[in-house]
Amino acid sequence: MSQRAAVLGHPISHSKSPALHRAAYALLGEDISYSAIDVTEDGLPAFMAALRSETDWRGLSVTMPLKSAMLHEMDEVRGIAQILKVVNTVVFEADGSVVRRIGYNTDVAGIVNAVRHAGSPPAPSAGILGGGGTAAAAVAALKDLGATSADVFVRDVNRGAEVKAASAGVGLDIRVLPFSEAASALAAADVVISTLPPRGADALADELSGLRLSADGVLLDAAYDPWPSRIAAAWQNAGGRVVPGLEMLIYQAAEQVRLFTGRGADVNEKVIDVMCDSVGAPRRVL
Numbered sequence: 001m002s003q004r005a006a007v008l009g010h011p012i013s014h015s016k017s018p019a020l021h022r023a024a025y026a027l028l029g030e031d032i033s034y035s036a037i038d039v040t041e042d043g044l045p046a047f048m049a050a051l052r053s054e055t056d057w058r059g060l061s062v063t064m065p066l067k068s069a070m071l072h073e074m075d076e077v078r079g080i081a082q083i084l085k086v087v088n089t090v091v092f093e094a095d096g097s098v099v100r101r102i103g104y105n106t107d108v109a110g111i112v113n114a115v116r117h118a119g120s121p122p123a124p125s126a127g128i129l130g131g132g133g134t135a136a137a138a139v140a141a142l143k144d145l146g147a148t149s150a151d152v153f154v155r156d157v158n159r160g161a162e163v164k165a166a167s168a169g170v171g172l173d174i175r176v177l178p179f180s181e182a183a184s185a186l187a188a189a190d191v192v193i194s195t196l197p198p199r200g201a202d203a204l205a206d207e208l209s210g211l212r213l214s215a216d217g218v219l220l221d222a223a224y225d226p227w228p229s230r231i232a233a234a235w236q237n238a239g240g241r242v243v244p245g246l247e248m249l250i251y252q253a254a255e256q257v258r259l260f261t262g263r264g265a266d267v268n269e270k271v272i273d274v275m276c277d278s279v280g281a282p283r284r285v286l
Contacts, residue, residue, distance in 0.1 A: 110252025
């Protein structure tokens with residue numbers, strides 16, 4: 001029987017996840033359809049309740065603003081998602097006659113692999129822009145990359161509960177600092193991860209350009225539409241290396257494909273190459 005999967009979020013029409021997943025399933029010979037469904041945070045409980053009566057779901061990809069809210073819709077949460085309290089992947093797992101919803105977080109693996117592919121040093125000095133669910137994943141990713149601490153720049157230093165919980169959970173020291181201090185501090189970092197929405201770092205990009213600072217680190221901008229973003233262009237003009245959010249999306253989607261199909265080792269370089277082709281990204285150089 002044909003199975004279904006989808007990406008949920010609001011807005012969602014821009015998502016490249018359908019192209020990535022469809023390319024992977026076609027190569028693997030999996031009969032899984034994949035669509036994009038617009039779901040608001042308020043509408044999430046009703047949407048998930050409606051799925052209880054549908055037995056052909058294999059998995060869900062979860063994007064903004066649903067990653068934290070999805071935690072409350074799970075029957076079980078596994079892996080790093082337990083620590084972060086942020087779910088970007090849902091797997092429907094049969095347990096006898098009952099279908100259970102299992103929550104995972106593949107954003108961490110997506111960030112780690114994207115930054116490593118760009119050439120991160122072994123113990124990077126690091127900064128994060130933003131304090132939400134993707135920033136929490138960035139904290140865990142930086143720990144995996146060998147960072148011993150990170151500065152997190154947010155618009156309201158009284159918030160940031162998700163990054164603070166991630167810091168405590170994975171054992172990475174962080175400082176939560178006002179956004180106004182970001183420009184000069186980030187230029188000296190080995191790795192910078194921007195988790196802001198599209199155009200959310202435009203003012204910071206203008207500030208970086210105005211300061212005429214030099215940068216030689218790696219910037220991963222989780223936003224990928226429009227591309228290049230202004231922060232990416234400013235960083236590259238300052239001498240740094242830029243990783244588009246599309247790289248992160250490809251790697252985290254590959255992890256989702258492994259989970260949705262149960263074919264871990266089969267989701268190899270050939271599968272990732274066709275996923276790259278589907279969104280116009282360069283193939284991996286091994």
